[in-house]
Amino acid sequence: MDLIQASFKQVSDAVKSKKISATEVTQFFLNRAEKLNPKLNAYIAMNESALNDAKAVDEKIAKNENVGPLAGVSFGIKDLLCTKNLRTTAASKILSNFIPPYDASVVARLKSSGAIVLGKLNLDEFAMGSSNETSFFGKCYNPWNTAYVPGGSSGGSASAQAARIAMGTIGTDTGGSIRQPASFCGVVGIKPTYGRVSRYGIIAYASSLDQAGPIVSSVEDAALTLEVICGHDDKDSTTSTKKVPEFSKNLNTNVKGMKIGLVKQYQNNDLLHPDITKTYHAAIEELKKAGAEFVEVSIPLTEFAVPMYYLIAASEASSNLARYDGVKYGYRSEFKDLSSLSLDDFYAQTRGEGFGKEVKRRIMLGTYCLSSGYYDAYYNKACQVRRLLREQYLDVFKNCDALLSPVTTSPAFKVGERSADPLKMYLNDIFTTSTNLAGLPGMSVPFGFSAEGMPIGVQLTGAHFEEQKILNLAYTLESMSSAKGRTPNVF
């Protein structure tokens, strides 16, 4: 069996019918990771008990017990999701020794559907970044060309998936952190509607924006993974009780008559790289051939998405990250004598040493925006504009099934190229952040390559809880894409 090309369903069926064991599948990917990870730094740590977990799945199958739809499928998990008894760091020094006593609900659901956790994947520290250059455990690299970044913050997930050192991966997306790295690494990534997936056990960055989702090799695998991880969770009161559709069963390429909006404000953007424009236009042409109709739509407030996003995300982060204090868990500064120290100095020194530069910058920005005298002008104002932005989207979706746009203004950039100027880095997120602000589902599907041979994806955005429509459009694009089946030359 070709484990690199096989779908989750094919592998899971083969495992259940004992054509291959979960242990063999796991061993295959562990070997591959051992060989390729040193070049990529995609994994922060491997799961020492992966083979035991696989053996347990095989034993269940031997006893004819039910093992679930992802039996034997090996997953890499972004190191922002808690994994019971497996170190979880958020790629930060401040959590560098943290061993969670419980699984995030997403991880628990994967495990109970038969999936095996292979290891924990690199990211920008606390998911704050677009290049995976801020990790305490070192930068992660793009397998298509290691001089380039894999994107971020789920850079380790996208890199591992593109190099196939995991069968599937989980990422999280607060302002584009699934879609942008998926585009940079030529893999499929979907951020579900806010409220589809439980955030329980996911280390919080900006709670009103964060969602987890799959970064995988095909739309079919994405649909199947979503079926497993979506749905109401008693442990997260913001999860919807809406029924989760059978996404993978409902997949089809019949997009005839579907109405797709092209956002006026995204056209003719000065920053757009010509290869991005080319790929985007090619996707429009292919969908037209498949019978989809295109209309121009106007969402004026998307022009304010980056300021809105950073004001809100930084404010929520400054509050969420207040819990890292060196008392209950995580890193504590070396103090010779606690008795002569003030509690404030204890906190400040621990946090000053434990957080990296970008995290501190965002905590400072957020604290400023929430501080007395500035709250109304920044945080509250951004939340008001956020409501107006959401209304503009709701209006557009009255006449549209989905939106098609680029994911980013440029293909993957080189390591070190943009990290010096925070504002420039923040402006990378121009096409992805408004999706999170409005709580909509969004995905990236590979559709082309740059002249330098780096992958390029296109972005589909759906109405709330309409993941199926964007999955079907992505499935259609995937079936027509010249990018399909192309893999990086790391093998």
Added chain:
Amino acid sequence: MIDQKTIEHIAKLARLKVTPEEATEYGEQLTKVLAHFQQIASLDTSNIEPLVTPSEIDFFAREDIVKQENTTEEMVKNAPDKAGNLFKVPPVV
């Protein structure tokens, strides 16, 4: 303009120790970032309720029943310094 005094005040509120070099750097960067973000001030938002939760969610409260899912021992095992089940911190009184 975010001056050194403001940066020191913000760092204090955030319980973050920043070096003088970091304070200068953050001051310059935050000034630039906030100047750019200032553009939302021009939008009319009078009588608009701030939005926090972006999708329609039927906020669901679970039954208030105590479940024994974790032991005290498990919950304190990550503490950097403890005495029994108590966290050790500098004197607070």
